[in-house]
Amino acid sequence: MxxxxxxxxxxxxxxxxxxxxxxxxxxxxxxxxxxxxxxxxxxxxxxxxxxxxxxxxxxxxxxxxxxxxxxxxxxxxxxxxxxxxxxxxxxxxxxxxxxxxxxxxxxxxxxxxxxxxxxxxxxxxxxKGKYAYRVIKHTLYFDDLPSSFDGFTITQISDVHAGSFKNSLAVQKGINLIKAQNSDLFVFTGDLVNNKAEEIKPWIEHFKQVKAPFGQFSVLGNHDYGDYVPWKNEAEKAANLQQLKEYHGELGYRLLLDEDVILHKNGQKIVLAGVENWGIGFGERGDLNKALAGTEADDFKILLSHDPSHWEAEVVKHPSKVHLTLAGHTHGMQFGIEAFGIKWSPVKYRYAHWAGITSKNGRFLNINRGFGFLGFSGRIGIWPEITVIELKRSSGIS
Structure with a gap:
């Protein structure tokens, strides 16, 4: 019909x-x-x-x-x-x-x-604007951060959308800027492609250059599942997703699919967890309980979750405290103004908090404005972002 x-x-x-x-x-x-x-x-x-x-x-x-x-x-x-x-x-x-x-x-x-x-x-x-990469730095303080991780740095990018790239020299400048941060940990928070796994293939040699002492980790975003293009059948769609997961491996990224890993330093640890995409209106696939199943209540936890609506809906209320959630998805709508004390983008009418740091109940959320672009082939006022977060202890608690 x-x-x-x-x-x-x-x-x-x-x-x-x-x-x-x-x-x-x-x-x-x-x-x-x-x-x-x-x-x-x-x-x-x-x-x-x-x-x-x-x-x-x-x-x-x-x-x-x-x-x-x-x-x-x-x-x-x-x-x-x-x-x-x-x-x-x-x-x-x-x-x-x-x-x-x-x-x-x-x-x-x-x-x-x-x-x-x-x-x-x-x-x-x-x-020019869509390749005008900038580094935004945040320092976050926690009472219960293990002392060995005082000063630990994380570089985050999100929303690469590789299928939109045309200028390899410009993209390489962005990669060089990521590498120049020399962070302890590198994370990517979803939407590697627009629709199909093949889009990242020409850019693998660029993004695999990014290395960090504690590793490179990633999660999937809503565009990574191939939901927005027609497929001959479900098997073809599933094969595309599997290929994309393998490309994460070729990039040197450990893809976290509702799971966690332990990062050790000087006999102490923090937990890094990652969920599949969970977003209101964009597919609620991720399982937070599964991702945190192997953790303890007093572990210091960092979560990778592509869509920031997940933080508001589940993470901030979860009985097991997640200290820091890293998300992307919004792109800041690639249009707005962040100058002279003004922070505005049309995306604010969909997401009350759409970029940068916010907190609630001692739990922090950072929304990266995105490394790439989609739809509108440009950026105006909301520039592509490389986030660097430094974790600091705010007391002498062990």
Whole structure:
């Protein structure tokens, strides 16, 4: 039985887009009275929209090919710039209504300059921003951290999404930055690929360069299971997942599948556990109880769990205290602002805490902003992240 498509939501969206474009055109015509302005504008809108619809229809057979990526990015930039232009236009029109004057041509010209700036920012995000790796360092204090691990450092990356990479030199710069941290432990918190295991193959030699004295460990993310592409049958999908697990081994990463390992130092220990992906709305596969089955209540525990919603739903309430959880998944939506004391991204409307450190009941969570990118082939304001966490003792407790 064919799935019915609801016409009403599509009609509402079409009407809203028409009104938005009509309002934008009214602003453009304020500074351009050329008779060709209107047909050229609507012709461009029609071609852009038609190309987007065509690329979406053929995506079923061709996947997210070059045409799809180009049309979706053009449409996204066009939509955002129209929203920005309309916002400035509306402010000017409100002032015009209050003062009962004419639409200010200079204000419209200023709005167009802002639009140009937005376009430049998008171009930067697509060309450079997605590879603008930065290191973010945190120092966390614990009363019950074993003394031998005082000053222990962990480098974390997440969400590689290898299928999106095109620039090997840029990726290598990111790898070099990871290596330069010289941390005691390296962890990767899921989404090695977009959909298929083969995506990581060209990048194995890059990521296998990362080594740490206490080892390299990893977990799976929601994209690693191949849930978002069609397969001939379940056997093919299962084989893809098995191949991906083997690639983790080729990278030199110990993949933790609802299990834990003990890290020893000078006769003392901490526990590193990892779960399969557990995320609200993204598959609740992981088994935290199984991952912690071999641990004791007073062990110092670090957990790798791809989706931060797992921390809020299970980890922070678990009777066996997990001191630090390392997650990723959100990407900070690859768009936002973190400057001048402002920390904002649209992803905050899905995840209250979406990047960096938070804590509750003496239990910490770090959300890495992601090493790679997905969907939008760029980053604006939310740059790719390499996290370095230093563990410190806050008292003289043994």
């Amino acid at each position: 064919k799935r019915r498509i609801s016409v009403l939501p599509l009609a509402i969206i079409a009407i809203l887009l028409f009104v938005l474009n009509w309002y934008v055109l009214s602003g453009i015509r304020t500074i351009s009275s050329n008779s060709f302005t209107t047909p050229l504008f609507w012709g461009f809108i029609a071609i852009t929209t038609g190309a987007l619809i065509y690329s979406i229809i053929r995506m079923r057979d061709n996947g997210m090919d070059l045409l799809f990526k180009v049309t979706t990015h053009v449409f996204l930039i066009l939509f955002v710039t129209e929203i920005v232009f309309s916002a400035f236009l509306l402010l000017g029109d409100i002032y015009r209504l209050i003062t009962q004057g004419e639409r200010n041509v200079h204000w419209v010209e200023f709005a167009l300059l802002v639009v140009l700036l937005v376009i430049i920012i998008f171009i930067y995000g697509i060309v």
